[in-house]
Amino acid sequence: MGNLTTSRLTADAPTTHQKLLAWVEEVAELTQPDSIYWVNGSVDEYARLTTELVEAGTLVRLNPETFPNSFAAFSDPADVARVEEQTFICSEKEADAGFTNNWMAPAEMKGKLNSLFAGSMRGRTMYVIPFVMGHLDAEDPKFGVEITDSAYVVASMRIMARIGTEVLDKLTATNAFFVPALHSVGAPLAPGQQDVAWPCNPDKWIVHFPEERSIVSYGSGYGGNALLGKKCFSLRIASVMARDEGWLAEHMLILKLTSPESKVYHVAAAFPSACGKTNLALLDPTVKGWKVETLGDDINWMRFGKEGELRAVNPEAGLFGVAPGTGWGTNPNAMRAIAKGNSIFTNVALTDDGGVWWEGMTEETPAHLTDWQGNEWTPESGRPAAHPNSRFCTPIDQIDMLAPEYFAPEGVQVDAILFGGRRKTTIPLVTEARDWTNGIFMGSTLSSETTAAAAGAVGVVRRDPMAMLPFIGYNAGDYLKHWISLSAKANPEKLPKIFLVNWFRRTPEGGFAWPGFGENSRVLKWAIERIEGKADAVETPIGFVPTAESLDTDGLDVSAEELDAALAFRSEEWQTEAVSIEEWYANFGEALPAGLRAELDGLKDRLA
Ligand code: PEP
Ligand code: NA
Ligand code: MN
Numbered sequence: 001m002g003n004l005t006t007s008r009l010t011a012d013a014p015t016t017h018q019k020l021l022a023w024v025e026e027v028a029e030l031t032q033p034d035s036i037y038w039v040n041g042s043v044d045e046y047a048r049l050t051t052e053l054v055e056a057g058t059l060v061r062l063n064p065e066t067f068p069n070s071f072a073a074f075s076d077p078a079d080v081a082r083v084e085e086q087t088f089i090c091s092e093k094e095a096d097a098g099f100t101n102n103w104m105a106p107a108e109m110k111g112k113l114n115s116l117f118a119g120s121m122r123g124r125t126m127y128v129i130p131f132v133m134g135h136l137d138a139e140d141p142k143f144g145v146e147i148t149d150s151a152y153v154v155a156s157m158r159i160m161a162r163i164g165t166e167v168l169d170k171l172t173a174t175n176a177f178f179v180p181a182l183h184s185v186g187a188p189l190a191p192g193q194q195d196v197a198w199p200c201n202p203d204k205w206i207v208h209f210p211e212e213r214s215i216v217s218y219g220s221g222y223g224g225n226a227l228l229g230k231k232c233f234s235l236r237i238a239s240v241m242a243r244d245e246g247w248l249a250e251h252m253l254i255l256k257l258t259s260p261e262s263k264v265y266h267v268a269a270a271f272p273s274a275c276g277k278t279n280l281a282l283l284d285p286t287v288k289g290w291k292v293e294t295l296g297d298d299i300n301w302m303r304f305g306k307e308g309e310l311r312a313v314n315p316e317a318g319l320f321g322v323a324p325g326t327g328w329g330t331n332p333n334a335m336r337a338i339a340k341g342n343s344i345f346t347n348v349a350l351t352d353d354g355g356v357w358w359e360g361m362t363e364e365t366p367a368h369l370t371d372w373q374g375n376e377w378t379p380e381s382g383r384p385a386a387h388p389n390s391r392f393c394t395p396i397d398q399i400d401m402l403a404p405e406y407f408a409p410e411g412v413q414v415d416a417i418l419f420g421g422r423r424k425t426t427i428p429l430v431t432e433a434r435d436w437t438n439g440i441f442m443g444s445t446l447s448s449e450t451t452a453a454a455a456g457a458v459g460v461v462r463r464d465p466m467a468m469l470p471f472i473g474y475n476a477g478d479y480l481k482h483w484i485s486l487s488a489k490a491n492p493e494k495l496p497k498i499f500l501v502n503w504f505r506r507t508p509e510g511g512f513a514w515p516g517f518g519e520n521s522r523v524l525k526w527a528i529e530r531i532e533g534k535a536d537a538v539e540t541p542i543g544f545v546p547t548a549e550s551l552d553t554d555g556l557d558v559s560a561e562e563l564d565a566a567l568a569f570r571s572e573e574w575q576t577e578a579v580s581i582e583e584w585y586a587n588f589g590e591a592l593p594a595g596l597r598a599e600l601d602g603l604k605d606r607l608a
Contacts, residue, residue: 014038014165015130015172020145023180024128027147031184032119033126039154041164049151057197058152059344063354068341072356073152074372075222075347079200081389082224082231084470087206089236091474096210098475099587100465106209113207116186116218123189124149130168130178131161133234133315134301135409142238142315143171143178146228150185150199153226156344159318159393161229179237181215181228208232210240210473223320223346223391234299234315236473243474243482246489247303251467253281254296254312256403256412257524260289265528268300268312268496269418270467272448276503276516278321280420282333282401285521287552292521293403294333295412296396297321302414308491313411316396323348323358323390330360330517337398344393347372349385358386413494416527419466420501422448424459426573427502429514429551429566430523432530432537432544436487439498441599442543444480445581446500463584477591484595499527500543505566513566515558522552540569541606571607578604 013021015038028036039045050071053059059071089101090109097103104112129146146157157163171178186201204219215232217225224231238249255267271277281297296314305311319337323345326334348356350370357366371377371385396402405412419442421427427447433439443466450460463469465476472479487495501523503516526546529535535551537544548563558566581600585592 014040015168017172017175020171020178023145024147027117027182028126030114030117031121031126031149032188033121033124033149036126036128038168039127039129039164041158041166046155046158049155053151053155056195060350062345062356066353066355067339067343070341070343070345071155072345072348072350074198074374076198076200077373078202079198079204079220079222080347080387081222082470083204083206083220086204087470088208089473090207090209092211095591096475096478098472098477098591099589100469100472100476106211109207113205113216113218116203116205117182117184117216120184120186120188120218121149123191123193123195125151127151127154129154129157129163130171131157131163131229132167132170133161133229133238134313136162136167136170138313138409141170141176142233142241143167143176144181144229144233145171145178146181146183148183148226150183150221150226152221152344153183156223156227156393157229159342159344159395160227160320161317177213179213179215179233181217181233183217183226183228184219185221185226186219206232208236208473210237213237213241223393227320230299230316230320231471234301235468235471238301238315239468239471239473239479242301243478246486247301248483248486250300250302251298251471252296252300252417253277253298254294254300254314254412254414255281255283255524256293256295256405257528258291258293259528265415265531266295266312266412267416267418267524267527268302268414269420269501270443270446271420272422272446272462272464272467272469274322275420275422275448278319278326278334279331279517280520282331282399283521284333284518285524286518286555287521287525288554290521290525292524293401294399295403295406301411304486304489305410305413307494308489309494310414310490310496311411312414313409314396314406318396319392319394319399321392321394323361323392324384324386324388325360326358326392327360327362329363333399333401334392335361336400337394338392340398342395342398345391346393347387347390348392349377358390359384414496415531417443417496417498418501418527419443419446419498420503421446421464422504423461423502424449424504424506426570426577427500427505428542428545428569429502429505430526430546431500431540431542431569432527433498433500434543436495436498437484437595438543438599440480440483441596441603442498442500443483444596445584461580475591477588477593480596481591481593484593497527497531507562507565511562513562515556519556522556526551538569541571541603542569542574545569574603574607578607
């Protein structure tokens with residue numbers, strides 16, 4: 001640890017939290033950084049760190065006139081996405097990780113990690129980032145501390161979470177529990193060795209210890225692998241906390257809807273990747289008289305309030321959105337938030353005037369760019385200018401349509417839960433579940449078809465329960481049981497209604513049956529009107545689907561054939577689907593909740 005002795009470290013630390021001090025000392029001892037820096041979260045600190053990152057070549061400062069206080073980063077070409085094959089849930093028992101997770105025994109994994117981390121921060125600064133997911137003045141604030149040797153991670157965490165002195169002071173004053181989240185890019189520097197712009201290691205490990213509630217991440221500097229407050233804490237570890245404490249940590253957006261009669265409703269919605277979650281979260285409604293505001297686009301913590309109502313909070317402070325496809329036409333609300341600056345872009349393309357660009361950002365493609373790998377690019381280059389998983393990282397309070405309730409620690413009451421997939425056939429535009437357990441059945445079978453964008457066969461149905469497949473921190477069967485059991489805590493009158501949606505169904509000719517985007521507000525309206533008992537529906541073996549008349553199609557450019565293709569329940573398709581669900585459920589083995597087995601049996605009976 002260079003010339004820093006253990007006692008000096010403790011004396012200099014801005015906390016007296018003994019567990020935290022002991023952990024920081026232990027990590028410094030193991031990783032041997034040149035220095036230790038406690039992150040305070042201030043504006044000055046951010047300015048200094050980003051300036052240092054510009055000098056180091058990690059960040060490019062963008063044109064302050066078009067992108068004020070904003071930067072672009074370019075990763076190693078082999079460090080561009082979450083590494084699910086290298087993501088582990090290390091519970092004591094393998095069965096507690098379940099079939100959806102990679103597992104290794106904790107002791108074995110710790111041995112491996114200890115050798116990887118030995119000396120891994122040599123030549124670097126070790127940053128200590130106190131953070132809280134959710135509100136600092138929540139009843140039971142969820143603290144974490146990330147130790148990292150990446151200043152890019154510090155800067156990004158400042159956008160994505162509440163960090164710094166205020167958090168540390170409360171953590172110290174209440175001597176609270178915190179999730180230790182250790183991160184190293186795994187690229188120690190020998191004395192005098194020149195650093196690279198994006199240090200990382202080909203060997204990557206994203207590891208969770210659910211019983212201890214700790215996280216260790218090695219080798220990657222990329223978002224979901226390295227910003228440990230996000231997927232690692234707020235979904236994988238939080239899902240375990242939620243199981244034990246009786247709440248839900250979900251991969252969901254949160255929306256506020258206001259009806260023409262000024263009645264307020266809230267919707268939570270889960271969609272697998274590439275199904276338009278950020279677009280729905282920031283939707284401009286086309287349906288007359290309805291207003292949409294947003295509370296979150298990715299993570300939703302839900303717990304029951306004093307009156308048995310389900311309440312939702314977005315634990316994050318920023319957006320970490322996929323850039324390609326986010327444009328002035330498709331998502332002007334995201335674009336306006338980005339245009340206010342204070343953002344970090346990763347793996348986008350650079351324009352000649354010091355701005356950023358990605359596919360789908362503008363209608364017109366610039367004649368010349370520098371692509372995400374630093375090469376000259378023109379529209380004739382025949383390759384994307386921005387990486388398909390390039391990202392914008394932007395403070396959430398820059399969203400004009402942010403609901404004021406985002407700032408309320410007690411969150412908002414959820415009236416409807418949407419589970420959405422991406423299917424060309426079978427799944428109607430919207431289906432209302434018969435009841436809570438039937439809704440969980442829908443969520444547990446959520447699916448999307450693989451597209452040409454991903455490796456492997458096109459059109460294969462992939463199941464993604466509650467869009468949580470890569471994020472459930474324990475056995476997926478137990479997770480579904482937990483969802484089912486929660487209805488016992490609810491006031492039955494306040495239990496949200498559950499809907500299955502699919503914006504992607506095709507007509508027999510192969511085109512999209514439903515236009516999507518802002519028109520999805522019509523589906524939201526129907527869902528709310530079902531809750532109000534106002535809209536008609538047809539009861540089918542899979543649940544309640546809208547009659548053509550009950551869906552508000554006023555001013556909508558959709559033919560009767562298209563509408564029928566979007567809404568229809570087709571028995572033949574569901575015969576096949578039931579077989580496919582049966583195969584999916586076989587993966588759960590003994591852990592499949594009896595209630596869901598009964599749901600599948602009931603569906604098969606109704607189809608017969
Ligand atoms: C991420 O990859 O860091 C991330 C936020 O994941 P996703 O967009 O798939 O939710
Ligand atoms: Na991702
Ligand atoms: Mn996500």
